[in-house]
Amino acid sequence: MITRKIEEYLRIALREAQSRGLLPEIDQIDLGIEKSRVPEADYSSTLPLRLARAAGSSPIDIANAIIVSAPKSEMIASIDVAGPGFINMRLSDVWLTSQLDVIAQNGDSFGGSNLGDRTKVQVEFVSVNPTGPLTVGHGRSAILGDVISRIMLASGYEVQREYYVNDTGNQVDLLGQSLRHHYLAAFGIDVPMPSAGYQGEYVREWAGEIIRDHADKYVDLSADEQTIIFVEHGIEIALKSIRDVLSEMDISFDNWFFERQLHNAGAIDEVISRLDSSGYVVRREGATWFTAAGRDDDGGNVLVKRTGDPTYLVADIAYHQDKFQNRGFMRVIDVMGADHHGHVPRMHSALEALGVEASALQYVLCQMVHVVVDGQPIKQSKRSGEFELLSELVADVGPEATRYFMLARDANSQMEFDIDLARNQTDDNPVHKIRYAHARIVSILRRAEQEGLLNQSAELGSLQSADIDLIRIMVRFPDIVNACARDLEPHHLPHFALELAGAFNSYYHSCKVISENQQITRDRLEVVGAVRQVLANCLSLMGIDAPDEMRR
């Protein structure tokens, strides 16, 4: 990572300045390294501004003390003081050129790191109740969870992707009863729909599937037997629907964890008694409540209902306790819709009560998605919305555009998904621009191969500023990936991809790669080959296909 290298460089300069007596001995953890905002520099440090107060001298003087103490480095071409006390550094062309080899040698793993040091991390995402098809909003958290998993994996974590299936409780029961209603209605038997039953048209279709596969064989069963059967069929059909659309988007899981496993293993009772023995459980109004000692109850902490049924909360506590204390995850990242935010503090205090550090469980909450067609938002109606279902969105704009636009926004922000832009097969559409840039390079490399130009080794002596500027962008990629992994914010990836693709397209128009000049040709093939690699790696982290050609 380049910022790390610059930090090392600057730290040496700082220590040297201190040992020369130019600066007082002050511990400064954060050197304030950032990509420079001015064109004259590549990277800047705000260290002098940060030190000024403690050192009791002006930022300019501090900057000068550091600059004169800076070691010779083949990476840094120049180091200057600027503005109110910035240290501005410019990368040397020689060093930048040498990074082409680094990119080529690292290949598909360029951008990755060992940040995670094999730490065992679980990413739990989607985990939508198996009671209906996935909506566009679910798609956002699915893509986010998938890409976070890819980023963590590339950053040296040992990642398990898990889907938690709530295959027991009220919601699946309601689905079963709703299916039973439609099923029996088809045979002329009128059983009322439960008041909170699932109203969507898909329930009728699913009942039709059951009739197609099993005809009337459930008609004569008792109501209890029917409910059990229809819950089973409902879960099965729902999971198939969910798996199908996720598979279209190339999203898969290492493990599907069924809530029933917990109940069957007695994990619910066990976790309640553990909480109880530590004084975190109270019983009142016929129910069993979780109470975080020393904290205000928020009133939503029922573990066991008056009916004797366990709540979702207690199952989720047992589930997460299992992740940390039985399955050995050091970190768990749960990606879910922001409508569940009220759940977060309860889970954290419950885990603390069980002796698990709350910070080990991180939530990534994503806000709603509004689909926009013809400039008009689609109504979020269960029935009318033509693009409400994820499967319909993917069928319309394709998995690449779906992923790109979902990723391009910070999870904390609500977003509008512009169908018209995503459908667009022209340069107006960023995802096309990026994939096209990749295909364009492959096309150049293909031609170079046909002409036998790829076997000759490049000396890289002919590179111009246009070539170097492309490398300048590419060397930032590992820092981008690192920031995504650190902050669990993948939205930097699409922006970087667009910047690199745009820079390449510009380069392509001003610099001919394959020309009569063999030396320039060889050198530029190295440059565009590196651009292809970095674009491919960035797209791969986003789960977007990097095509070898684009066809009209």
Added chain:
RNA sequence: GCCCCCGUAGCUCAGUGGACAGAGCAACUGCCUUCUAAGCAGUGGGUCGUCCGUUCGAAUCGGACCGGGGGUACCA
């Protein structure tokens, strides 16, 4: 009422306390005998919701307020 998220260019959105706030789209002006014009070059466009505060320095941190959205179940 209380809790969470958001408010940055006409639109959609980036922007680890630092220098003149950026991108894409839209608008306008140019560019196809050339490795894919599915593209490029350029122009215009801003009280960073408002007001206080912290700081050498605030779009960024704190508080209040104003807008928009979501949550506030013995549902999950």
